[in-house]
Amino acid sequence: MIPPPAEVVQRLKRTYPRPSVDPDWLEGCYTWIREELHLTPEKDMEEIMIHVEEQLLQSDFTDSMLAGTGFPPDILNADKAFFAGPILVEVIGIMEIGQSAYSLMQIYESRVEYRKQAQLRAANGDVDAGEQKPIPKYPRSMLQLELSDGAAVLTAIEVKKLPELELGETPLGYKVGRSHESTVSTS
Numbered sequence: 001m002i003p004p005p006a007e008v009v010q011r012l013k014r015t016y017p018r019p020s021v022d023p024d025w026l027e028g029c030y031t032w033i034r035e036e037l038h039l040t041p042e043k044d045m046e047e048i049m050i051h052v053e054e055q056l057l058q059s060d061f062t063d064s065m066l067a068g069t070g071f072p073p074d075i076l077n078a079d080k081a082f083f084a085g086p087i088l089v090e091v092i093g094i095m096e097i098g099q100s101a102y103s104l105m106q107i108y109e110s111r112v113e114y115r116k117q118a119q120l121r122a123a124n125g126d127v128d129a130g131e132q133k134p135i136p137k138y139p140r141s142m143l144q145l146e147l148s149d150g151a152a153v154l155t156a157i158e159v160k161k162l163p164e165l166e167l168g169e170t171p172l173g174y175k176v177g178r179s180h181e182s183t184v185s186t187s
Helices: 006-015 023-037 041-058 101-124
Strands: 080-083 087-096 143-148 153-157 175-178 182-185
Touching: 006 023, 006 041, 023 041
Parallel strands: none
Antiparallel strands: 080 182, 087 143, 087 175, 143 153
């Protein structure tokens, strides 16, 4: 394995201070970039950094982050706690808690039917985009999120709408950065 240059390590620490990137994961990532993409730090440092960051943001934090370096330890057992950013977390669960289960189930069934119809149209060669309706969206009120730093999981409730998070659209594994103080209530 090829150890990454200090510039790569320092830039990741500045950009993503918590949780800390696992040095073994980073070494493997850097080695892959060097060997597969044939990039050298002398002339391709910016491109190397782009690829390292892409790999980090697409990784599962249980693989790429050091345990115990993300959420403060006292927050995991507190009823209500404050912690200061910055921190990068991975969304591992999303649930709409401001809408009835019945209305969510109706939309789910509509989405399943929409996908079946789209598959039938594609199989029959009927791909006329002008006549297609958009896939039904889930109603939006308040999301409950399961957030992970790679080792611990916190349940969080959206107090202010985060437009980039959408039930049925946002993929699990999506990364969210927090740059200032947050209040966390756990139960």
